[in-house]
Amino acid sequence: xxxxxxxxxxxxxxxxxxxxxxxxxxxxxxxxxxxxxxxxxxxxxxxxxxxxxxxxxxxxxxxxxxxxxxxxxxxxxxxxxxxxxxxxxxxxxxxxxxxxxxx
Numbered sequence: 001x002x003x004x005x006x007x008x009x010x011x012x013x014x015x016x017x018x019x020x021x022x023x024x025x026x027x028x029x030x031x032x033x034x035x036x037x038x039x040x041x042x043x044x045x046x047x048x049x050x051x052x053x054x055x056x057x058x059x060x061x062x063x064x065x066x067x068x069x070x071x072x073x074x075x076x077x078x079x080x081x082x083x084x085x086x087x088x089x090x091x092x093x094x095x096x097x098x099x100x101x102x103x
Contacts, residue, residue: 001055006048010073014102015046016095019062019069021053026085027068033088041095044103074102 001009010017018034020027038047052059052067062071062078070082079102082094 001050001058003058003061006050006055006058007076009046009048011076013046013075014044014098015048015073017048017050017062017071017073019050019052019059019064019067019071021051021067024067029085030068033086033091036088037091037095040092041099044099045095072098 009015016034016037018027018030020030034047037045050058052064058064063081064071066083068083068085070086071078072080072082080098086094
């Protein structure tokens, strides 16, 4: 993914971007959490994954210093950053509140 593609994917609505790497243990733990959330919130929130090994420029451009890091974009603007593994219940509550806040 390049910066232009990234900009297109995050341009409209709510987008949760997961910065990860295949070798990252907490990233692997977070993957099923995000898949479950995508099944529930996929109509309202777009989920995007960025491999920091392949797309280091995107990680640097978005000030991603550790992984996993999730950025919440609203209409192309990064509004919030979440770092580290998050439990399903916590992420569900977080995304529900963001839908209420930004809808």
